[in-house]
Amino acid sequence: MLTILKLGGALLTDKSRSDSLRQELLARVAREIRTCMDAELLDELILVHGVGAYGHRPVLHHKLHRGLQSPDQLLPFSRTQSQVMRLRSAIIAALQDAGLPVALILPSSGMTAENFRIRQQFLDPVAGFLRIGMTPVLGGDMLADAAAGFSVYGGDAISVDLARRFCADHLLFATDVDGVFDADPRQRPDARRIPQLSLSQMGGVALSGRDLDVSGAMAGKLREIHRVREQIRAGMTVRLFSMTEPGRLQAILSGEDFGTKIAP
Secondary structure, eight states: OEEEEEEOHHHHBOTTSTTOBOHHHHHHHHHHHHHHHHTTSOSEEEEEEOOHHHHHHHHHHTTGGGOOOOGGGHHHHHHHHHHHHHHHHHHHHHHHHTTOOEEEOOGGGTEEEETTEEEEEOOHHHHHHHHTTOEEEEEOEEEEETTTEEEEEOHHHHHHHHHHHHTOSEEEEEESSSSOBSSOTTTOTTOOBOSEEETTTGGGSOOOOOTTOTTOHHHHHHHHHGGGHHHHHTTOEEEEEEOSSTTHHHHHHTTOOOSEEEEO
16 A cells, blocks of 8 residues: 655745744654554555745745746756755654654656656656665655756645556645635635545636745645546545644544545
């Protein structure tokens, strides 16, 4: 049983502030993953993380998401890589402190793009580390792009691509809101959670993204999830939920109903 768990940037950081890692929450999330493994609720696991404030703000500020437009972008590109690496290192350290044998894999070292679409993926390292009992960890990255110079490869897209490539049994998106709502719950206290969303309903949901999210916030997640519609119809479980409260991952893996489930 393979689970791909995406830890959202909005969960791990405050996207309105640079370098705003929620260290205590990260440590608790790491311990909860370890608890689920010890309880045999998780077997094989691939972790994907968003980059949150560490990546979205500089990417937008320097227009890196539009590809190479000027040599003046190259130094900001390099600095953004370094800033995101600090986040990666903190995530890896928290997972290791929780007793998880993780293997950091950089998408930009084995994947390329063309016209903002994935062109090549070398995923043998992911398969190899899974095979010996480790947990591969990947995160949002900037890829070399044959046409655009470079392009963003976000955590949601990575999660979906890995789910397709490795035929995942569970694809879980953990963020700071408890699933899909009929309006933005941060702005509308009366927003109602949608417990189950079918593939055919996705286009009709009123979604409100945030300006500081180049991946399109919840709407972006649903667009990416739609790419695994055949896998969902074949039985893959997909759920969006919050891990801001303790115990949610364990509850979902035990069959409790939190967040939003994507139905065929």
